[in-house]
Amino acid sequence: MNTNVIENLKAAFGEGRVFTGEAIGADFCHDEYPGGNFAPDAVVETQSTDDVSVVLKICSENDVPVTVRGAGTGQVGGSVPIKGGIVLSVKGMDKILEFNEAERTLRVQPGVLLQDVKSEAESHGLYYPPDPGEKTSTIGGNAATDAGGPCAVKYGGTRDYIVDGVAILADGSVKKLNDAEEIIGSEGTLGVICELTLRLIDKPKADAILLLPFMDTESCVKAAQTVLGTGCSPAVVEYMDTDMVEFSGNVTGNPVFPVEMDGERVAATLMAVLEGEDDDLVMEQMESIAELAEELECLDILVGDTTTMKRDMWAAHDAFHTSMESGAKNSFEYNITVPAVNIAEMVEWVKAAAEEKGMKAMAYAHVGSGGMHIHIAFDGERDEFKSLINELTPAVYEKCTALGGDIRGEYGFGYAKAPFAGDAGSKLKAAKAELDPKGILNPGKVAD
Ligand SMILES: Cc1cc2nc3c(=O)[nH]c(=O)nc-3n(C[C@H](O)[C@H](O)[C@H](O)COP(=O)(O)OP(=O)(O)OC[C@H]3O[C@@H](n4cnc5c(N)ncnc54)[C@H](O)[C@@H]3O)c2cc1C
Numbered sequence: 001m002n003t004n005v006i007e008n009l010k011a012a013f014g015e016g017r018v019f020t021g022e023a024i025g026a027d028f029c030h031d032e033y034p035g036g037n038f039a040p041d042a043v044v045e046t047q048s049t050d051d052v053s054v055v056l057k058i059c060s061e062n063d064v065p066v067t068v069r070g071a072g073t074g075q076v077g078g079s080v081p082i083k084g085g086i087v088l089s090v091k092g093m094d095k096i097l098e099f100n101e102a103e104r105t106l107r108v109q110p111g112v113l114l115q116d117v118k119s120e121a122e123s124h125g126l127y128y129p130p131d132p133g134e135k136t137s138t139i140g141g142n143a144a145t146d147a148g149g150p151c152a153v154k155y156g157g158t159r160d161y162i163v164d165g166v167a168i169l170a171d172g173s174v175k176k177l178n179d180a181e182e183i184i185g186s187e188g189t190l191g192v193i194c195e196l197t198l199r200l201i202d203k204p205k206a207d208a209i210l211l212l213p214f215m216d217t218e219s220c221v222k223a224a225q226t227v228l229g230t231g232c233s234p235a236v237v238e239y240m241d242t243d244m245v246e247f248s249g250n251v252t253g254n255p256v257f258p259v260e261m262d263g264e265r266v267a268a269t270l271m272a273v274l275e276g277e278d279d280d281l282v283m284e285q286m287e288s289i290a291e292l293a294e295e296l297e298c299l300d301i302l303v304g305d306t307t308t309m310k311r312d313m314w315a316a317h318d319a320f321h322t323s324m325e326s327g328a329k330n331s332f333e334y335n336i337t338v339p340a341v342n343i344a345e346m347v348e349w350v351k352a353a354a355e356e357k358g359m360k361a362m363a364y365a366h367v368g369s370g371g372m373h374i375h376i377a378f379d380g381e382r383d384e385f386k387s388l389i390n391e392l393t394p395a396v397y398e399k400c401t402a403l404g405g406d407i408r409g410e411y412g413f414g415y416a417k418a419p420f421a422g423d424a425g426s427k428l429k430a431a432k433a434e435l436d437p438k439g440i441l442n443p444g445k446v447a448d
Pocket residue numbers: 031032067068069070071072073074075077078079090110131132133134136137138139140141142143144145146147148149150187188189191192193194321322410411414442
């Protein structure tokens with residue numbers, strides 16, 4: 001890379017915000033995708049929209065790649081600088097700029113963490129619903145991936161809460177954002193999101209969790225669809241495979257969801273979150289689902305209606321991902337979207353396909369929005385695991401597509417899925433030709 005670029009960046013920002021060589025922290029070379037380390041030539045920490053514009057002008061004039069990084073919690077290598085160049089870290093752009101009471105909006109910089117957006121909304125008696133599992137991700141990263149989460153079935157994803165914003169394009173120019181803007185969800189390939197105005201809503205005053213265990217996967221997924229059709233409008237309808245529940249419960253030592261009932265192994269459990277303006281309204285919804293128990297063919301209906309029970313259930317659910325990381329000798333995660341009617345088939349297929357290769361597949365899914373998380377575990381050696389996953393991956397994506405699903409899932413393409421992106425990649429390529437003709441933003445990813 002032209003050394004003038006680093007000198008120009010240092011001249012603009014000072015030595016303290018431009019890092020090279022060993023001063024680059026190891027974290028900047030990877031995200032949560034287990035695909036290896038890629039060091040950038042430099043990391044630049046920006047603090048304002050103007051800073052971002054300056055970085056992009058310098059890099060654009062010198063044809064230097066720029067990879068934007070939020071918190072680096074992505075699971076597809078999106079913020080990893082696989083072509084070197086500059087990592088532009090927006091994590092220091094972490095100011096909550098304005099709460100507008102009349103409009104019920106929050107204007108923020110992109111490095112504000114999701115957990116801080118949520119608590120700021122709460123401090124004004126309001127609610128910011130999007131809930132990707134990793135609350136230490138940045139709001140800019142959420143917007144760049146259009147992050148979803150379990151409650152997307154009722155509330156939608158991040159895009160649905162963006163009123164407007166500001167992005168900086170590859171040449172350093174300013175672009176105003178709205179919710180339809182293609183920069184949202186483009187994973188840092190079209191522009192750098194520098195400011196967002198988010199819509200806040202009223203938070204339901206009461207909620208309860210229902211757990212419905214089933215003897216087979218198909219019945220569990222069908223029941224989820226029936227529950228969605230009752231008019232209760234649950235905030236969450238989560239399919240949870242018992243292999244996943246059991247593995248995670250063993251690792252955390254805090255099993256919460258049923259594994260066996262009356263001496264028989266449960267195949268899967270449905271977790272439904274019901275909400276209402278008061279407890280009576282939530283109770284009415286619980287009763288309407290209980291009336292369907294026979295039709296649903298569930299083994300039981302367990303209720304979590306105290307703060308402690310709800311907290312424990314959510315903690316057990318949120319531990320699925322981390323327990324794989326800490327409890328499996330080798331693990332890999334597929335995040336895809338599959339229409340609800342085909343979730344059971346996808347689960348059965350991937351379990352058989354993994355087993356054939358000596359691995360174990362475990363899954364959970366947000367029925368309705370379709371987000372599926374499939375974890376593969378393997379007890380053998382790392383190298384063997386890597387080659388088994390390389391063999392399994394194209395088959396998983398092929399099956400997902402054949403079932404009418406989308407391999408992007410909730411997490412985006414990054415470099416992990418870019419080779420399989422198909423049409424979605426072509427659309428981004430077309431937008432990139434217009435917004436980033438030199439191709440400096442996040443090269444090697446989905447828009448290339
Ligand atoms: C335990 C765990 C659970 C998760 N659960 C979910 C979930 O339920 N749903 C879900 O959708 N995701 C989930 N994720 C994935 C991840 O948290 C999300 O993708 C999140 O939105 C990434 O935010 P980040 O700040 O970490 O972004 P990064 O990982 O830093 O970047 C992600 C992508 O966005 C781009 N980017 C980041 N900031 C900007 C910006 N300001 N402007 C332009 N582009 C930018 C990057 O270049 C990259 O392509 C989970 C991850 C973990 C580890």
